[in-house]
Amino acid sequence: MKEVFGLIDADAFYVSCERAFQPALEGKPVVVLSNNDGNIVARSRESKALGITMGMPFFKAKPIIEKHNVTWFSSNYTLYGDVSRRVFDTIDRFVPALEHYSIDEAFVHFDHGHQEQDAQEIKQTVRKWTGIPVSIGMGPTKVLAKVASRIAKKHPEYGGVVDLSGKDVDHYLRDFDVADLWGIGPRYAQFLKSEGEDNRDQPDLWEASGLEPILRKQKIETALELKNCPDTWVRKHLTIKGLRLVWELRGISCLPIEVFERPRKGLCCSRSFGRPVTTLEDLKEAVSMHCTRGGEKLRRQRLAASHLTVFISTSRFRQNPDEIYSASASWGLPYPTSYTPTIINFAQALLERVYKPGFVYHKAGVFLTDIVADTERQQSALACIDDERRTKLMSTVDRLNRKYGRYSVRPLAVSYGHSWEMRREHVSPRYTTRLNEVLKVKAC
Amino acid sequence: MTEKQIELRIASVSKLEIGEGMTVPLYLCRVSAGFPSPAGDYVESNIDLNDWLIRNKLATYIVRVEGDSMIGEIHPEDRLIVDRSLEARHKDVVIACIDGEMVVKRLVVEEGKHFLVAENPQYPPIELNGDRELIIWGVATHSIHRLRT
Numbered sequence: 001m002k003e004v005f006g007l008i009d010a011d012a013f014y015v016s017c018e019r020a021f022q023p024a025l026e027g028k029p030v031v032v033l034s035n036n037d038g039n040i041v042a043r044s045r046e047s048k049a050l051g052i053t054m055g056m057p058f059f060k061a062k063p064i065i066e067k068h069n070v071t072w073f074s075s076n077y078t079l080y081g082d083v084s085r086r087v088f089d090t091i092d093r094f095v096p097a098l099e100h101y102s103i104d105e106a107f108v109h110f111d112h113g114h115q116e117q118d119a120q121e122i123k124q125t126v127r128k129w130t131g132i133p134v135s136i137g138m139g140p141t142k143v144l145a146k147v148a149s150r151i152a153k154k155h156p157e158y159g160g161v162v163d164l165s166g167k168d169v170d171h172y173l174r175d176f177d178v179a180d181l182w183g184i185g186p187r188y189a190q191f192l193k194s195e196g197e198d199n200r201d202q203p204d205l206w207e208a209s210g211l212e213p214i215l216r217k218q219k220i221e222t223a224l225e226l227k228n229c230p231d232t233w234v235r236k237h238l239t240i241k242g243l244r245l246v247w248e249l250r251g252i253s254c255l256p257i258e259v260f261e262r263p264r265k266g267l268c269c270s271r272s273f274g275r276p277v278t279t280l281e282d283l284k285e286a287v288s289m290h291c292t293r294g295g296e297k298l299r300r301q302r303l304a305a306s307h308l309t310v311f312i313s314t315s316r317f318r319q320n321p322d323e324i325y326s327a328s329a330s331w332g333l334p335y336p337t338s339y340t341p342t343i344i345n346f347a348q349a350l351l352e353r354v355y356k357p358g359f360v361y362h363k364a365g366v367f368l369t370d371i372v373a374d375t376e377r378q379q380s381a382l383a384c385i386d387d388e389r390r391t392k393l394m395s396t397v398d399r400l401n402r403k404y405g406r407y408s409v410r411p412l413a414v415s416y417g418h419s420w421e422m423r424r425e426h427v428s429p430r431y432t433t434r435l436n437e438v439l440k441v442k443a444c
Numbered sequence: 445m446t447e448k449q450i451e452l453r454i455a456s457v458s459k460l461e462i463g464e465g466m467t468v469p470l471y472l473c474r475v476s477a478g479f480p481s482p483a484g485d486y487v488e489s490n491i492d493l494n495d496w497l498i499r500n501k502l503a504t505y506i507v508r509v510e511g512d513s514m515i516g517e518i519h520p521e522d523r524l525i526v527d528r529s530l531e532a533r534h535k536d537v538v539i540a541c542i543d544g545e546m547v548v549k550r551l552v553v554e555e556g557k558h559f560l561v562a563e564n565p566q567y568p569p570i571e572l573n574g575d576r577e578l579i580i581w582g583v584a585t586h587s588i589h590r591l592r593t
Contacts, residue, residue, distance in 0.1 A: 023579050024544030086502045129503035129529050432505060435523075441539050441548045443511035443518060444567065 003253060004110040004138055004165050006119065007145040008091060011133045011153070011160075013104035014042035017083045018073050020131030021431050021439050029070040033058055037074050037425060041334075074424035077349045081331060082432045086130045094122050097257045102332050107142055107257050112165075119161045139164035142255045143248035146182040147172065147223065173224035173249065181223055183245045188238065192220040223249060266305070269294045270365020277361040280351070283312060287351055288344045290366045292411060295340035296401075298368060299394055304336035304376070305368035308343060310350040315362040327354035336372045339390045340397075340411055343368070353433065497586050503529035505582065507539060509548055513562035518548065522589045528582040537584040542570065543577050548584065 010016055014032040019025045029046035033039065040056045050068050052061050058072075065072055084103045092098050095118070097109040110118055119136040126134050137149025144164050151172060152162040164172060179189035195218075220226050226234075227249040235243045244254040269290040277283060287310060298305060313326030329350040337343065347366055400409045429437035498504050509522045517537070518524070524537070532538045534553040539546060540560060549560035549570070558572040572578055 023541040023546075023581065090502050125529075129500070131528070435506070438523070439505065439507045439546065440510055441507045441524075441546045443509050443514040443520065443548050443562070443564075444545075 002112050002140060002165070004112050004115045004140065004163075005142050005145040005253070005257070006095075006108040006110050006115065006136055006138045007101075007142070007149040008106050008108060008122065008134050008136050009149050009153070010087065010104040011135060012042055012044050013084075013132070014073075014075065014080055015044045016132045017076070017080050018428055019044075020083065021428070023131075025071055029068055030073070031061065031065070031070055032073045032075055033426075034075060041075065072426055074427040076428050076430065077346065078352060078430045078433055079428065081349065081353070082430075083130060083132065086432075087126055087132050087134070090126050090129050091122055094118060094125070097259050099257045099259060100332070103334065107145065109257055110138060115165070116161065116163055119163070123160060133160070135160045135162075137162050137164070139169075140251045141248035141253045142257075143182055143245055144169065144251065147176060147249075150180055151176075169249075169251065170224055170227075173227060174222060176223040178220055178223055178226050181226070181245065181249075183241060188242075191237070192226065195219055265371045266307075266367050266369030267294060267297055267371070268365060268367045269297070270311070270363060272363045273361065277364075278357075278359070280355045280357075283351055283355060283361060283364055284348050286364045287312075287347050287366060288411060290364070291343040291347050292340050294366055294368045295338055295343055295394070296398065298338035298371075299398060302374040303371050304338045304374055305343075306333050306336040306370035306372065307331070307368070308333055308346050308350065309367040309369065310347050310354065310365075311367075312351070312354055312361055312364045314359050323359065325356060325359045327356075329353045330367070332370070336370070336376060338374070339394060344411055497525055499585070500527055500529050503527055503582075507546075507548075507584075509587075513564045513567040514548055514550075516563040517550075518563070518587050519589055522587045524548065524584040525586040525588070526582040526584050530583040530585070532580050532583050537587075539581040539584065541577075541579040541581055546581065551580075 015030045018030060018032065027046065028044070029050055029052075030044045031040050031047050031052060032042040034041045037058055039058060040052055040054060040061055043052050043054065047070055050064050050070065052064055052070070064070065080103060087104075088098065088100055088106055091106060091108065095108040095110065099107040101107055115138055119138060123134055123136060126132055135149055135152040137145045137147065137152050138161075139145045139148050148162040148164045152158055152160050155162075178184055178192050179186070184192070218225075220229065227246060229246065231243060231246070234246050238245070247254050271286070271290070273286070277286065294305075307330065309328055309330035311326065311328035314324055316324060316326075318324050331346055331350055333342075333346060343366075397409045429439075431437060431439050494501070505526050505528065507524050507526055509518055509524060510520055512520055514537070524539070526539055530536075532551050534551065536551045537548060538551050538560070539548055541547075542560070547560075549562060552559045552561050552569070559569045560572065561567075561569040570576070
């Protein structure tokens with residue numbers, strides 16, 4: 001029985017989350033901004049058509065936004081995280097295996113034979129239950145499922161579902177830009193697309209011998225061209241990961257669905273409290289402190305983290321079992337980071353999910369996992385926004401703390417227990433997690 | 445005994461795994477040497493509001509009502525439990541988006557025609573005939589009306 005992999009990907013996820021509770025915005029241009037209302041991190045199809053690019057700074061986009069009446073939101077990660085959970089749990093009911101790849105993407109296994117019907121059913125059910133539109137790409141490998149998903153997004157005429165299993169894959173790979181392949185970042189794309197330099201001795205002799213076409217690097221611009229490269233060359237220039245990618249393009253599955261989270265390399269910062277802690281504000285301050293330490297540790301080792309887990313607990317030894325509570329929540333960050341304010345921001349949102357009033361907390365902490373080298377962080381497209389300024393800020397803070405003592409310079413969240421004073425002018429209500437922020441309907 | 449504040453939060457219901465049994469306490473009370481409680485054989489777990497009010501937690505949302513067109517059935521400030529996975533049928537109270545506005549109405553199907561009506565006779569019915577921008581967002585299954593403020 002041949003395996004069928006699927007990649008289910010929400011369309012403009014953050015925008016779709018806002019539209020789920022404001023259906024009037026369907027078909028209209030919408031954007032969502034990053035932390036501090038700094039940059040565009042999500043755009044609807046209509047906004048894209050107006051020339052608003054991913055990562056564009058808000059001030060640059062403002063003229064377009066004002067001219068075309070584009071609706072803009074500050075990011076509401078609490079809402080997005082909860083809607084994401086609903087989307088994944090809904091999909092989970094239909095498939096034998098599901099892997100959360102990111103906040104808005106999941107790899108799944110389909111039962112071979114009726115994957116197209118299953119995909120359509122999933123698409124309709126997710127749309128109905130959560131309001132989120134998704135695209136589904138399918139193929140004999142994860143990489144091909146991702147290719148299919150990308151094609152589904154680029155070509156709405158396919159109805160949002162594209163199945164490459166059992167088809168002539170080359171036909172699609174011929175027009176597929178190599179830079180759009182999963183795992184090929186901007187640097188590899190540049191390398192692949194360049195003509196190799198001719199630095200051999202005695203070029204005329206080489207030419208005469210006829211060996212020239214084999215030795216000079218050709219331009220590789222499409223996925224099909226990459227697929228046809230010799231294994232040894234791929235292994236040498238793109239590492240074993242690149243080789244797996246090429247094999248997957250050829251239909252040989254090398255990457256399984258990871259249902260269980262792999263044990264991750266990570267670091268943990270936690271502490272038991274010296275005094276009883278009951279309020280959310282106090283917990284936020286403590287967690288922010290842990291994030292600060294965690295950020296420092298990451299930067300000191302030139303690392304970045306892509307995954308964050310926050311946990312809180314009461315003492316396990318309380319007499320009354322009703323007073324015992326512990327919980328954790330975790331999140332795949334949109335990009336690897338070691339920037340303390342970002343970590344604090346996400347940690348506080350996670351904390352809001354697990355905090356329950358009426359308990360006496362004894363310990364809190366954060367895990368920073370999915371650790372990557374700092375260089376990989378720089379390559380991530382989203383991380384490049386504002387990156388230089390942030391890196392400079394953090395290195396200045398670290399330098400001052402080394403000179404004047406630990407925590408001489410610290411985020412506001414740690415000293416005063418408030419949320420890092422962020423600009424969030426247009427944040428939508430937390431419709432699904434706060435009783436006093438639920439959707440209002442008119443009896444009229 | 446001090447009152448514990450417990451927020452009713454739909455989103456914090458823990459996932460019910462298919463096949464997972466409900467845990468039932470083995471002993472309701474400590475069994476001291478000698479005399480067990482006569483109620484020991486009849487132990488049940490507490491009535492759970494979530495089980496009672498929510499059929500499909502993934503598609504369930506809470507909304508808050510403003511306005512008085514549904515008085516007789518639903519009052520201003522009432523909270524409704526809305527299930528987006530249900531197919532709206534005749535006599536259902538539904539949440540709809542009409543001309544960009546989120547409203548609560550009752551769906552009435554008469555001789556093949558669909559109408560959205562209010563309980564309060566002061567508000568006219570709206571026929572769904574494709575003229576207006578309309579989406580049925582979800583079906584309200586319960587309304588929660590607070591008696592004591």
